[in-house]
Amino acid sequence: MSTAEEFYKKANDAFFEDDYDEALEFYSKAIDLDATNPEYLLKRSATFQKIKSNKESLADAERALSLIVGKEEQEAVAAKAWLRKGIAQFELKEYQAAKTSFDQSKKLNFNEKSLDTWLKKTETQLEKTPKPTPPSDVTKNSGTGSSSFLSQSRVRHEWFQNENFIIISIFIKNVNKEKVNVYFADRSVSVTIKLPTGSDYSLELDPLAHEINPKESKYEVLSTKIEIKLKKAQVGIKWGVLEGEDSVFGSISTASGKLSYPSSAKHAKNWDSLEKEIGGEQDEKPEGDAALNSLFQQLYRDADDDTRKAMLKSYTESNGTCLSTNWNEVSKGKVETKPPEGMVAKKWNA
The missing domain is CATH 1.25.40.10 (Tetratricopeptide repeat domain)
Structure with missing residues (x-):
């Protein structure tokens, strides 16, 4: 039989994966055992x-x-x-x-x-x-429940990172710039968006996994999304998670300048761990494009049909800037090209 601490740990894991229903179940079990x-x-x-x-x-x-x-x-x-x-x-x-x-x-x-x-x-x-x-x-109708707030499940947000910034994209189209409020603090960010329908969308990230510099953080309202850039207080530190306690963070190579894949998915992949597994204990490990190809081949070989379709579609349509294993998400439309920070995507003319 599980203890209260074990249920609490399971609940925290579910919380960090945005599985709030499962988190509630485990927190409640922990409270039942230790109120x-x-x-x-x-x-x-x-x-x-x-x-x-x-x-x-x-x-x-x-x-x-x-x-x-x-x-x-x-x-x-x-x-x-x-x-x-x-x-x-x-x-x-x-x-x-x-x-x-x-x-x-x-x-x-x-x-x-x-x-x-x-x-x-x-x-x-x-x-x-x-x-x-x-x-x-x-007070009648005083709560801000699901009737007045846009369902969290209907609005997708992803996050990436580079050496200097955490980049969060909230995918809501045609939002009035005057209706977007973003508040930055050392370990939190609060987003409130007034939608054309009159309802509100809210995203509260508290606490963030690491400190940010609020004065150098910023956001931009685009036609298809709201992009938020959180300036890392510790430049070069790689965040393992966006929110909560981060026990797996490392460093980002300044030479590569590559963005990490989004970890807002429920079943996020530990890409660094996979790469190590592929490399094994060999003295000579592939580097650059060879390492990326090796990683892709290993994932593709061990994946099911839906995962393979998601990988091919996301990698091809994004021009190699995005690799997703979630077919339910990828199948909904074209995968956007997301070049690393400081770079611009250009069409190749034969």
Whole structure:
């Protein structure tokens, strides 16, 4: 029988793969076995936030706080709990209550990640809403649930990286530039997009796997997507994941300048590990194009039919800049050419 810690680890793995339904299942099992651990409740609260179940997120944050009150040795955890409570209240449009929670978090831990971002967003909303917002239990349609938010599953986002930047692409067409708000903090980024239909799309990445430089980060609204560039605080460091704890990061060679493949897919491939497996223990390993061809051949040989079709289609249509194994995604349309940072794709004239 699995322990609470084992369920918690499984839940974290599912969370980092964006499988929030599975994450909720495992966090709930961990809580059933150990209802006194506030960290379990806070992670489930964060998961509820991801799927816009804001009332449930608020309930878990308040429950976590009830376990911590009066325990000075857990001030850092209490700061996170107040922050999580404030985020849930903000999403429920209880802006004054959210500000109170954020202020309380700041008192306990001035350096709590993403506080400045949320305080700024809350103060902006309070300026637009002079009158206090009634509590969620007496306000009709106060939540920002799935009816008012564009379903996360209908909007695709991918991320890449190079030596200097993390590049996030959110694929939404024909968005008004004035309706896009992006907030950068040291370990978080918050994106809110007002859609032509009147609904909102929200993407909260908190905490990011590593620190960024908010002042040098930027975004651009294009006709087919919103592209966000996060400037790495540590240039040359390769991120293993976009969000959460990163235990597999390494370095990116400045000589290659290549983008890594997106790791936002549910079943992301560890390309570095695959390349090592292909190379084995040989003294002489292929380099450059030879190494890439060897990697491609190995993957193709061991793949099923759908994976092979996805690899051929993505690699061919993107002119060698993208390699995908997800046929369900690739089959939906042409795969765009995505050249490395600082390079421009040009047509070859025979």
